[in-house]
Amino acid sequence: MDVAAKAQSVTAPDLAALVVRVAAGERQAEVELVDCFRRGVAVLARRHCRPLDPAADDIAQDVLVAMLERVRAGAIKEPAALPAYLRTAVIHAAAARYRPRREQALDGPDRIGERLADERADPAASLAARQLAAAIATLLGELTVPRDRELLRRFYLLEHDRDEVCAALGIDPGHFHRVIHRARQRFGEILARHGLGTGPG
Amino acid sequence: MSRSDAFLPMTAWLEQAWLQRYLDRALDAEEQAWFETYLLAHPHLVEAVEADTGLRDAFALAGSAGGTGEGGDAGGGDGRPGSPTRPSVVRPRPPSRRGLPPWLGLAAGLLLGLGLAALWPTASGPGPGLANPTRIVFDTLRGGHSPPHIEPGDPDSPWLLVEVPVPPGSRIDSVRLEGGPQSAVFGSVAATPDGFGLLLLDARATGNLVIDYAYPDGVRNQTRFQLPMRH
Structure with a gap:
């Protein structure tokens, strides 16, 4: 089996x-x-x-x-x-x-050194990551409904919970799923419009 | 709930309802613990959770680039898992060790989640190689017609990430793929501040990429890049 x-x-x-x-x-x-x-x-x-x-x-x-x-x-x-x-x-x-942890505070310089070593390991790949970050940041900026961007930002970036997001943005908690689904959908459409997908083949 | 409950399958609609509430973070602590245990016993649910986690990672990555309108209320970052975090202290995964950032996987996963499966290069949906496609970079330093730099990725990935250079500050009005067995037309594509357009293509794509772009002063231009036959 x-x-x-x-x-x-x-x-x-x-x-x-x-x-x-x-x-x-x-x-x-x-x-x-x-x-x-x-x-x-x-x-x-x-x-x-x-x-x-x-x-x-x-x-x-x-x-x-x-x-x-x-x-x-x-x-x-x-x-x-x-x-x-x-x-x-x-x-x-x-x-x-x-x-x-106490040891984390004490070994700070080593950890920083480790990070720098990671980031210097492949400058080209590092550059690519920065480019990708900039690209998606640009796309997020294109969400035309301000509430969509704020909703996604609060939920995913700030990791606010549903009730916090609803309270801050005046959303009925019962409608949260529908609203965030729509915001995800609009963002997905922007990704698609900018080439994050293939055209008719 | 007993431990073996995790193995008992739920009906599809009920499973989706739990998944939806989990992704919306609408479960209480006990429900979350149970559902995460259930998730481990039912791996077909993992894909949706991976896509949602990819979305979170994408926002963190974009936040680290300062492009999400990050304000002063970026969370307390008290160190507890699941608590608000400060994006400024997170470090993108070193691409040299981890492959390309996982938001690439998110993008496709998100689209699939939206029912736009036709945008997928294959009908099978996302595969494990999604986050690490082969990457082709047309570098201006190499000259417009020199061979591109190819970074092999997961050979099973259905995706091909192509980076095409345009003058910094210019706007890419359209991209066409022509001259190969497949053709595709993209609309405007956001260029990075460094002057690259990022395209996620079907891994089988060959032919020429025709880029129409406009300089900041509005003057238009066109450039072509030939995709290698084998990548």
Whole structure:
């Protein structure tokens, strides 16, 4: 049974069988187990980290490796609990990432050096990222309905919650989904108009 | 809710309702925890969450470029996940290690979410290679007709990112793809302040890109770039 090959949901019996195979030392089962959760763990790590924080990738990797080690060691007695375990591990890792730590304050210069090294690693790619940022900023500026831009800005950039956004912009909370859907749609149309898509082929 | 609940499938409409409320951040903490657990057991839902997260990342990236009208109320940034953050302290992922910024994936994901699937180069929708297409840069430093710089990306990506140079400050009125098996016409395209037009094309595109642009003083001009046969 190849659980990882399934595009659809994992079932509890499938997962239980995988866990048994991993605990028995079957390498292919390890690959299948990780593949079951790779994308989900990655996106949860991104959502629980600050936007664009590269640490999200590391958190996802660490969480999957830790899961694999526990399964190998036979420490997972209830395979059905794996999704909940993974989700909790991501939350804890992301929280730890942003928890004020004395050592973070002390090693500031090293961290700055690391950042500079990253940014200097590929000046051309860095330039491309800046160009892309400028381009999308320009596109956002083209939203003709000011409320759309403000709505998207508050919701996605400032991460205000729905009630805050509604209160600030005078939107009935019951209509929030419809309003933000329309704002996303208008932004999508701008992206399409500016070539972020192919024409008739 | 028991842990095994996460594996029980919901009906499609109910699943979509949960997903919609999750993306609108309308779930309380307990509901969010349950749905995120459910998400891990039902990977077909991940794509929509990736697209929405890409939108958030795009705003952060644009905010770092100062183009979103960022005001003084940029959030407190108290360090808690999910709390308001200060875009000025976030660092775009180093492209050299991570590929191109993830908002490229967002753009397409967003369009797909809007039901504009026909804009996709393939009918299959977004794939994992979306965030890392091959990139072709026509660089003015190389001369108008010298071979472009090609940065290979994910070979399975349905996209091709093409950067074409125009004089800084000019406006790209239209872009046409012609001379190949596929033709396409774009409307006006925003040029970056550095003078590049960014085009996301079908990865199979070949032929010539014909760029009509106007200088800041209104004088119009046209330039052509030949896409390499193999990229």
